[in-house]
Amino acid sequence: MAPETLRRSNLGELKTGSKVNLERAISGEVRFGGHFVQGHVDTIATIESITPDANSLRFSFKMRDVENINYVVEKGFISLDGTSLTVTEVDFDKATFGIMMVAYTQDKVVMATKKVGETINVEVDLTGKLIARQIEALMAQEYAKEDSKLGQMIERIVERKLKDMMK
Incomplete structure (x- = not known):
């Protein structure tokens, strides 16, 4: 792994057997119905809270590199551990933001298995x-x-x- 990847991401924290999201890029012939992300990592964030809300989970995060909060907007999108999600709240002063993960997504991604205090990769x-x-x-x-x-x-x-x- 390149030193740049280790500096920006949480990949250095992973151990043998750790699960990660891997997704192939879509081709130009496929109908696109999601958010446009590149698959890069700008920084990491720490999970501050996970709160059940009906069949969804409400996550709150704190940015490690606080300047990245400037590129996060409510009802915009953010890529967390490779999963593109809609931002539900942003506090620019505290460098925190939140998302809500529906049940379908919880069954498909690694982030739903993480606990408070763990880190996630962020692409703004x-x-x-x-x-x-x-x-x-x-x-x-x-x-x-x-x-x-x-x-x-x-x-x-x-x-x-x-x-x-x-x-």
Whole structure:
């Protein structure tokens, strides 16, 4: 296993006989009805709680690398241990999020067998990461301009904050 994989994932925690989800990619000729994920791992999260809710399980997680919470949105999707799931709640301040796993999915994936305190692999939304990167690049380009409106706005905000602090 590559060092990058071990740094980002929980695969180094696995032991002989540990179960993992393996799923083949779909071909271009197949009807696509799910979420678009790549199968990469951005970080890990720790299971904080598992609560039964009728025949479903409500999971709550805490991100290890808190900056990744910025790419998680309620009713968006996230891939956890290779399973694409809908996000039911997000707390950006605590870097936590939740999902609900229906009975059908519980029977098909490894995550349903995990306990509180265990870790799961997380792939956040690629589209969110791409949009954030483009905004950062555009803002940096704009700020670098000599007569940048963005730079002028930032200077006004900083001046205002400094005045408020001096009061």
